[in-house]
Amino acid sequence: MRNVIEWLEATAVATPERVAVADPDSSLTYGELHREAQAAGTWLAARTQPRQAVALFLEKSCGALACMLGAVYAGGFYSVIDIRQPEGRVHAIVDALAPSCVLTDAANAAQAQELLGATGIEIARIEDIVGGSIDEGLLARRRAQALDVDPLYVNFTSGSTGTPKGVVVSHRSVIDFIPTFDQLFGIGESDVIANQAPFDFDVSVKDIYSALRCGARLQLVPREYFTQPTKLMDYLADSQVTTLIWAVSAMCFVSIMNGFDYRVPTTVRRVLFSGEVMPPKQLAVWRRYLPDATYVNLYGPTEITCNCTYYVVEREFGKHEVIPMGKAFPNERVFLLDENNQEVTAPGVEGEVCVSGTALGLGYLGDPERTAAAFTQNPLNGRWLEPIYRTGDLATYDQDGNLVYSSRKDFQIKHMGQRIELGDIEAAAQATDGVERACCTYDQRRKRIRLYYVGTIDEKGLADALASALPPYMEPNHVRRVDQMPLTKNGKIDRKALDGMGR
Incomplete structure (x- = not known):
């Protein structure tokens, strides 16, 4: 397998009438999503070169997903731009991407034109392209030249200098990670995955590609629902969601705002969380109302394709305890290095979390200096090329061999x-x-x-x-x-x- 689009194609053939993606106002079956992605890919292929970026300036939606996959059909890669960002950051991202075009929708077209109209980059509405014709020959030619190490997406994170860093992730990394992720946690075609994260955040990668691979339903949760606890809980329950792959802050919103006192989404079978340290007292609220669900603490920065460690929570944690990061996913090596680049193995001794394996990203877009600083040769291996990503996170091992997060290197102070x-x-x-x-x-x-x-x-x-x-x-x-x-x-x-x- 060389291209993530193969998951969409296989599922569209096997279950074309099954709902692939839905939001409160619309939905697409797998057959419809496949067709719209091909139509978008045909439109884009006529305007872009292979391995060129397509930018999307819109909120997440069914049509947005079709056009993201359309960029892949065209032989390029996609990057979703948060419409709430300051103008200067939007321009910095677009300058870094040098996209062939910017796709938006009717709701955001005026803002996109105001922000980016002077750049000379073509701006198009997704409503105008997803219903167009399909040139299967053109799409086949683009597929034939593609490699599994080609970029699939670029997600921009905040850099310490204030300049956004575009993390480039390949097809190969997603193809390596997603099947392992699904199999470990039992995600399958009967699942309804409640997508909390915006499409420019790598948590959504697990939602999107797990659904495409397994034939599950991707249920998009609007951003504004995370300010309206009753609306959120009704939506989760009415949609019969089974799987939450959420940021810790989203889970804390539900527990702190007493969402479960209003309504419990009883169909939820698994809750996977990441992004920050989960406060044990907030997780305890979730476990009290959904005691039969599986809870998993996930860890990993954008640079290593979603996650590199996991810990299945099987007991109550005291309010003074830290829920472990756990152990490495299969085919990923996660280890600690001290300040002298020596490996840390003893329990309780702090070191920087480092990662190697297929899941590593391709570096930072157009930024070789920052890439070289973070993606380095493994100092423990002087015999062959083994790039590692230095996360900047500090951790220790517990007595069971689980990694336990301590802090960011830049959150460690001298006072x-x-x-x-x-x-x-x-x-x-x-x-x-x-x-x-x-x-x-x-x-x-x-x-x-x-x-x-x-x-x-x-x-x-x-x-x-x-x-x-x-x-x-x-x-x-x-x-x-x-x-x-x-x-x-x-x-x-x-x-x-x-x-x-x-x-």
Whole structure:
């Protein structure tokens, strides 16, 4: 197998009438999705060269998925641009992509034209192309020249310099990962996968390609439902969803907003979460209302194609415990390196998480310097080429050989002469009664630890509790309650926005 489109084609032949993708207003069967993708591919192939980018400026939808797959039919790769981003970031992404065209829809066409009309890049509406003709000969010629190491998609993440990093992922990496993922967790054709993540976030890769491969139904959950708990719970229950592959923040929204008190989606059989450390007290809420579901903690950055470790949660975790990252997926090597590039194997000793294997991305689009810094030769292997990705995450092993997340390297600070993991302060806060979520930042210039939290306990009460739980040098200098945590576009806590609130 060389191309992910083979999954769509096989499923469309086997079950053309089965619903492939649905949202609150529309749906496509596998036969319809196949045809629309081919039509979009024909339109795009006439306007693009092989291995050229197609940008999509729209919200996730059935038509958006068809056009993403159309880019693949045309022999290119796709990149979905978040319509809520600042103008400067949109232009930086488009400049990096150098796309053949930008696809949008009727709802976002005016904004796309205003932002990108002066670039000279063709802007087209997906409604105008998915119903067009199909040139099977042209599509066959594009398929014949394709390689499994060709780019499939580019997802842009935030860079430490403020410049977005375009992570390039190949067909081969997705083809390697998705069957293993599906088989490990029993995802099959009878499943309904509730897609929480936007299409520019790599969590959606698991939703999309698991559905295409297995013939499952991809049920798109609109972004705005994650501000309306009753609407969200009705939608999950009425859609009879079975599988949630969600960001931790989305799960915390349900538990903190008491969504289960309103309605429980009893058909849910598996809940897989990633993106941040899951607070045990929030997971306990989910396990109380859905006790028979399988819960899995997933770990992995965008650069290694979704995930590289997993841990099946089979017991209750105390409020002071950290749910392990677990062990590596098959065909991925995950290990720890210390500051001297020596492998860490002893329990409790911290090291940087490094990953090797087919799942590694192709680097950062048009950015060889940052690619060379993060994708390096394995220092443990001097005999042949073995690229690894250095995640920048710190972890330890527990006594059972599971990896346990500690912190980001850049969340490790030196304060009052002591090395401190901000994650340790966050864990202590989240273990306090009356705290739902907590996040810690460090003001390097003023040498101040700032703690923000969501919960019912007052600020003095939390400060007093932490004074009893932490050594003096770890006590936050600033404790502030917020109504909710600001989130990045990928659903993680936005630390910069928090710091802005604290000034």
